[in-house]
Amino acid sequence: MFRGVYEHQIDAKGRTSLPAKLRETLVGAYDERLIVTTALDRCLHAYPVREWEALETSLARRNPMEPGVKTLMRLYVASAQECPLDRLGRLLIPPSLRTYAGLEKDVVWAGMVKVIELWSREGWAKAQEEARQEAASADVMKVLSELRQP
Numbered sequence: 001m002f003r004g005v006y007e008h009q010i011d012a013k014g015r016t017s018l019p020a021k022l023r024e025t026l027v028g029a030y031d032e033r034l035i036v037t038t039a040l041d042r043c044l045h046a047y048p049v050r051e052w053e054a055l056e057t058s059l060a061r062r063n064p065m066e067p068g069v070k071t072l073m074r075l076y077v078a079s080a081q082e083c084p085l086d087r088l089g090r091l092l093i094p095p096s097l098r099t100y101a102g103l104e105k106d107v108v109w110a111g112m113v114k115v116i117e118l119w120s121r122e123g124w125a126k127a128q129e130e131a132r133q134e135a136a137s138a139d140v141m142k143v144l145s146e147l148r149q150p
Contacts, residue, residue, distance in 0.1 A: 002111030037080035
C-alpha cells in the first residue's frame with residue numbers, strides 16, 4: 001500500500017523521480033508502469049496498471065449514459081496515459097497533465113493506499129489546509145471510528 005508524503009522536483013522535460021518508498025511498493029506489488037490521469041481536485045492520480053484496469057472494468061459495467069459515469073469517463077478515463085518508469089526511476093509526465101495540475105518545479109507525491117497523488121507544492125498546501133478544516137466534520141469522525149473497530 002502506498003503511504004507517505006514526499007517533496008521532489010520536476011525538470012524542464014517533465015520528468016520527476018518516483019520517491020524510493022513508493023517505487024519499492026510499486027515494483028514489489030505490481031510492476032514499473034503507472035497510469036496517470038487528472039483528478040477532480042487539480043492534482044494527478046497515478047495508478048498501478050492492475051488497479052487502473054480494475055477501475056476501468058468497474059466503470060465498463062455501468063451505464064455509460066448515466067450522467068456521473070459519462071462525466072467520470074470524460075474527465076478521468078479520457079485523460080489517462082501510461083507512464084512507465086525509466087531506468088532511473090523517473091516518470092515523464094505528459095505536458096497536458098502537467099498543465100492541468102500546475103506542475104512546474106516543486107511537486108509533492110502523496111501515497112493514498114492504492115493510488116498515488118501528484119501535486120504542485122502550492123496545490124498540496126491548499127488541499128492540506130482544506131482537509132484540516134474538514135477533519136472535525138461528522139463524516140470524517142464516523143469513518144475514523146469505524147476504522148478503529150476490531
